[in-house]
Amino acid sequence: MKFNHKQRKIMALILVPLSFTFVCYITLYLLISPAIEPLMSIYSLISSDYAPTLNDENSTDLYANKLVASDIIKASQIIQPTYGDLFGKLSIDSVNIRVNLYYGDGREQLRNGVGLFGGSFLPGFNRTILIAGHSIPYFEPLGDIKIGDIIKISTHYGDFEYKITDTKITDANDSSNYDLEQKEQEKLILYTCYPFEIIGYKSQRLFVYADKISGPTILEEQ
Template identity: 25%
Template sequence: MKGLANLFIIVGLALLSWFGYSLYQQEQMHSVTMEEAESALEYLRQENGSATLEEEIQQFSPDAHAAFGLLHVPKLDRSIGIVEGTDPDALNKGVGHMSSTVFPGQGEQIILSGHRDTVFKNFAELELGDTFIVEMPYGDYMYEIRETEIVDADDTSVVGKMGEEVLVVSTCYPFSYLGNAPERFVFYAYPVLE
């Protein structure tokens, strides 16, 4: 009986160690992505100094998995690096930009995705009227959350032309679910005109 209890303790410690290491590794990756995003913003702003603003906006096209911007969430006092792509490698680095959608300032749907338990931790606290700020090499863009919805994990109906600029931010749902969540929580945020 004592041997079985010791086995459970060893297995429990091994699982805790693995979980702790996984969290540490993800935090390290996200901090690297923040540094990469900040460096990329600075570099791209210098590189595009001779182009007009409209040219910069329309010609912007980062490489896959490259960090290129920052997502600021004022209510949560958080800033997160944005990388190109939404495959598992990209999402392990930070917020992923869906490559088939446009970028801020291009007048159509922009989709950003992230994991609910890492980069989008505490997103359950966001409400209608809260804002996102996307910092791009060519400027900053503020969006106000006006709608939300919950869809099935395999529902692709949220992706498509909207006829106006809309920032769509999606993450797994329920927020406190363990394992692969069966649904997605989607925020629809619209430009705040200053």
């Protein structure tokens, strides 16, 4: 079937704009698709009706067996949390942070609060405590933290305080930012993605370092 000049002109007027629109659509999709998932995640965090409490039905409530306050506690007296358990609260009054503390730093834990890395230690064991949290909606106020501010952690076996000694912004893949093997002093390290204003993948991390100044000591029994 052959088209005359007039028919070819009409087809060109139809097909050229359609082709241009299609190419523009594909190009735009490729440009914005990397940001779609992070935006949806942030929207989910902000708009979620789910407000976790210390009675979260998906985790163990370790506060039900809260111990009498004591400076020295035997390790056998405390309930060792398992992965996913809600075992404490973390607060920093100076920047208005109050958040649930979970054992484990998986997706579900960091959705509902902040999480203690399982390869680090619980408060009271005179070792390194490494806690992660999303900047939105939990740890973004860390950007306003000051040296000397106090971080509080409350658990079923005692209340702990840590004084902030340093902050650092480093590459996300730099594992030299923490030492999980040291035994000289109990240290608390908080970290979150950085810069805060970037949506999507963030190549840096903000670390906050603090030393223990009060709270019980856990005696590890032989």
